Amino acid sequence: MIEAERLSSALEDYLETIYELVRHQKVARVRDIARARSVRAASVTPAMRRLADLGLIRYEKREYIDLTPQGQREAQRVVSRHQALTRFFKNVLKIPVKTAEGDACAMEHSLSAEGMDHLVRFIEFVHNCPEGARLLDVFHACVLAQHQPEASCQRCPMGQPGKAEEHRAVPLSAIDVGAQVLVRRIAADGAMRDRLLDAGLLPGEIVEVVRVAPGRVRFDLRRGGFELRLTGDEARAVLVAPPERNP
Amino acid sequence: MIEAERLSSALEDYLETIYELVRHQKVARVRDIARARSVRAASVTPAMRRLADLGLIRYEKREYIDLTPQGQREAQRVVSRHQALTRFFKNVLKIPVKTAEGDACAMEHSLSAEGMDHLVRFIEFVHNCPEGARLLDVFHACVLAQHQPEASCQRCPMGQPGKAEEHRAVPLSAIDVGAQVLVRRIAADGAMRDRLLDAGLLPGEIVEVVRVAPGRVRFDLRRGGFELRLTGDEARAVLVAPPERNP
DNA sequence: ATCACCTGTTAGCCAAGACTAACAAAACCA
DNA sequence: TGGTTTTGTTAGTCTTGGCTAACAGGTGAT
Numbered sequence: 290m291i292e293a294e295r296l297s298s299a300l301e302d303y304l305e306t307i308y309e310l311v312r313h314q315k316v317a318r319v320r321d322i323a324r325a326r327s328v329r330a331a332s333v334t335p336a337m338r339r340l341a342d343l344g345l346i347r348y349e350k351r352e353y354i355d356l357t358p359q360g361q362r363e364a365q366r367v368v369s370r371h372q373a374l375t376r377f378f379k380n381v382l383k384i385p386v387k388t389a390e391g392d393a394c395a396m397e398h399s400l401s402a403e404g405m406d407h408l409v410r411f412i413e414f415v416h417n418c419p420e421g422a423r424l425l426d427v428f429h430a431c432v433l434a435q436h437q438p439e440a441s442c443q444r445c446p447m448g449q450p451g452k453a454e455e456h457r458a459v460p461l462s463a464i465d466v467g468a469q470v471l472v473r474r475i476a477a478d479g480a481m482r483d484r485l486l487d488a489g490l491l492p493g494e495i496v497e498v499v500r501v502a503p504g505r506v507r508f509d510l511r512r513g514g515f516e517l518r519l520t521g522d523e524a525r526a527v528l529v530a531p532p533e534r535n536p
Numbered sequence: 537m538i539e540a541e542r543l544s545s546a547l548e549d550y551l552e553t554i555y556e557l558v559r560h561q562k563v564a565r566v567r568d569i570a571r572a573r574s575v576r577a578a579s580v581t582p583a584m585r586r587l588a589d590l591g592l593i594r595y596e597k598r599e600y601i602d603l604t605p606q607g608q609r610e611a612q613r614v615v616s617r618h619q620a621l622t623r624f625f626k627n628v629l630k631i632p633v634k635t636a637e638g639d640a641c642a643m644e645h646s647l648s649a650e651g652m653d654h655l656v657r658f659i660e661f662v663h664n665c666p667e668g669a670r671l672l673d674v675f676h677a678c679v680l681a682q683h684q685p686e687a688s689c690q691r692c693p694m695g696q697p698g699k700a701e702e703h704r705a706v707p708l709s710a711i712d713v714g715a716q717v718l719v720r721r722i723a724a725d726g727a728m729r730d731r732l733l734d735a736g737l738l739p740g741e742i743v744e745v746v747r748v749a750p751g752r753v754r755f756d757l758r759r760g761g762f763e764l765r766l767t768g769d770e771a772r773a774v775l776v777a778p779p780e781r782n783p
Numbered sequence: 784a785t786c787a788c789c790t791g792t793t794a795g796c797c798a799a800g801a802c803t804a805a806c807a808a809a810a811c812c813a
Numbered sequence: 814t815g816g817t818t819t820t821g822t823t824a825g826t827c828t829t830g831g832c833t834a835a836c837a838g839g840t841g842a843t
Binding site: 486494 | 638762
């Protein structure tokens with residue numbers, strides 16, 4: 290048995306798979322592990338040898354595999370992170386179950402102890418504290434339902450077009466050349482939202498309007514050293530804080 | 537130029553590094569990339585060749601490296617995820633800046649479009665909506681400050697030991713053998729909290745008390761097929777919903 | 784009893800991505 | 814101009830973690 294410095298994600302995944310298999314099917318065999326991880330059985334054998342060398346599993350050729358106490362602890366650590374992330378994605382962010390699973394599965398290997406600690410505090414908060422539960426409801430009603438305007442939150446000024454400007458949010462399409470503005474919100478869904486977010490238009494970012502095409506059909510922005518071109522529709526979906534006015 | 541199926545995390549990191557370098561230092565050289573990524577220069581050259589083959593960077597031997605428009609988009613996508621995650625970890629979960637950076641850096645490669653979409657909605661919510669801002673305040677005051685009891689939230693019943701039981705939360709140490717209970721909250725900090733969370737005691741989990749040592753100094757639990765042993769102190773820190781009573 | 788089948792192992796291959804050591808090209812001085 | 818230093822590239826090695834193909838060991842059916 291050799292001392293571990295840091296388990297690779299692949300080995301953590303194997304360990305987790307074994308954990309789930311013994312939990313549900315009582316025993317873990319090479320075949321099952323291969324199926325669960327979508328790899329060939331021939332790839333499993335050497336991984337088992339490595340895990341056995343690390344003292345995390347008991348593995349004798351052609352026999353059932355199971356976890357040592359240390360392997361159990363290690364696997365449990367990973368599974369806990371997986372659970373915490375999955376719950377956050379499903380219950381708080383409300384992303385589709387399958388995507389939530391996928392994201393959690395990939396991220397579970399790199400969440401720090403501190404991240405885990407605080408993430409779980411957050412989950413505890415929205416589950417246990419009436420304030421937390423209420424505010425989560427507001428988030429879901431107000432923000433996730435934006436594409437169903439009639440369902441959207443009455444309290445939140447960002448959801449009400451008339452009140453938006455009072456709260457210092459105007460579409461980027463209304464901004465003059467040369468002004469620097471602060472992105473507040475992306476009022477778009479689906480592919481267009483993805484495009485704008487991927488382009489770096491996150492709330493809190495500062496952008497400068499560099500050029501506006503005649504007819505305001507195209508907007509060239511500068512953002513931290515790079516230029517970015519938006520269509521009129523895109524610019525209308527980017528809500529920003531209006532530039533300061535010197536009174 | 538070859539078509540990309542899916543960029544590896546390593547290549548995404550190189551791309552991101554180049555992006556940040558041209559943004560701040562105007563140019564990216566092999567030396568700088570190697571330093572930024574803590575690898576040897578000899579590892580950078582082949583990575584640059586791969587990125588150039590994918591049409592993401594412009595790279596001529598011994599010349600400055602820069603991003604093609606496509607590379608810029610690709611890098612920006614990764615950087616946006618990095619930013620969104622960092623902000624969430626820093627401003628919402630309030631984990632230390634350095635840890636936040638580290639976690640974001642590792643997770644940025646595996647956040648789905650949907651996860652990104654909803655994560656940013658959440659950030660928009662707590663930044664723009666008065667309700668959201670309040671949510672965050674309550675969370676920070678009530679939950680993160682738990683170890684300073686005088687600062688803890690007055691509204692939240694979980695923070696007030698007297699009221700906790702009314703809200704169906706009692707320490708696991710008070711539970712009888714044989715009972716199945718639901719974990720509500722881990723009332724511990726630091727290493728003990730980490731240990732309990734890593735052991736899978738997350739809010740929402742169901743555990744059964746299998747055995748209690750004389751003097752209630754040790755508690756053996758069963759959780760989804762595995763046994764788990766807690767000390768008395770640990771059991772006192774696990775707040776659970778009391779078992780149903782048949783009236 | 785033997786043949787076929789299922790499962791697991793071995794051997795040998797490959798690609799990614801790191802490393803060192805040695806070499807080549809530029810740049811920097813004197 | 815020529816030597817030194819810095820910077821980049823090449824060649825060769827290693828580990829991880831996949832793959833296929835071939836083989837081995839058990840189980841079961843005829």
